[in-house]
Amino acid sequence: MLSPSSSSHVITDDFIAPACNEPVEILYQDDAILLISKPSGLLSLSGKNPLNRDSVHYRLVHGQAGVTSPFPDAKLPHRLDFGTSGIMVVGLDAASSKHLNKQFQASTVKKHYVAMLEGSVADDQGKIQAAIAKDKTLFPRVKICQNTGKAAVSEYRVLERLADPARTLVRYTPLTGRTHQLRIHSYNIGHPILGCDLYTSDSSKQKADRLLLHASDLHFEHPVSGEAVHWHCPCPF
DSSP, rough: OOOOOTTSSSOOOOOOOOOOOOEEEEEOOOEEEEEEOOOOOOOSSSSSSSSGOOHHHHHHHOOOHHHHHOTTBBBSSSSSOOEEEEEEEEEESHHHHHHHHHHHHHOOOOEEEEEEEEOOSSSEEEEEEOEEEEOOTTTEEEETTTTTBBOOEEEEEEEEEEETTTTEEEEEEEOOTTOOOHHHHHTTTTTOOOOOSSOOOOOOOGGOOOOOOOEEEEEEEOOOOOEEEEOOOOOOO
């Protein structure tokens, strides 16, 4: 049976990220943008707590010793959750960052994710439509709330069904970009993402040592050339 992992207590903002020893990998670079691969277990932006200074943005701006040089004007037009790995686009100047921001705000950027879900998903493909609202009593969780939530739509396609234990590898295409959207939508259909710490069944969190969610593909318009860009970042699990 599914049961919210934090149903018996209020979650407070006291999270301290463990050290992440994997580097941020640069997949592509030109004068306007970077395409990078974010490791699981790294914040996209530094937290308010100084112990959570390490992040994708901090590493890009300050450089990674022996790995990447500094990009002092780097901006992140979108973010990935702490546990999510995969591709991100970075703006390297103000004009490029603004152009990318507008694309994300207009929902013209197409994104694909790969996720490993608990159990066997019955349909080969489908669409999840469930509005999402902040859960003010259980930060940082969100909740499904059709009355006051913001519209959220996720399409999925089954890539593989596995046994012992039963689990399903799916390709997600989010049509909206709500916080925790794929995590709460997976939970809502009865198939939480393995390794998720917030939206979990009695056992799904323990079945993986990381969140098994990976941003695999980005489609967008290059902010300078106007050319259509598609980049794929292979899934590590």
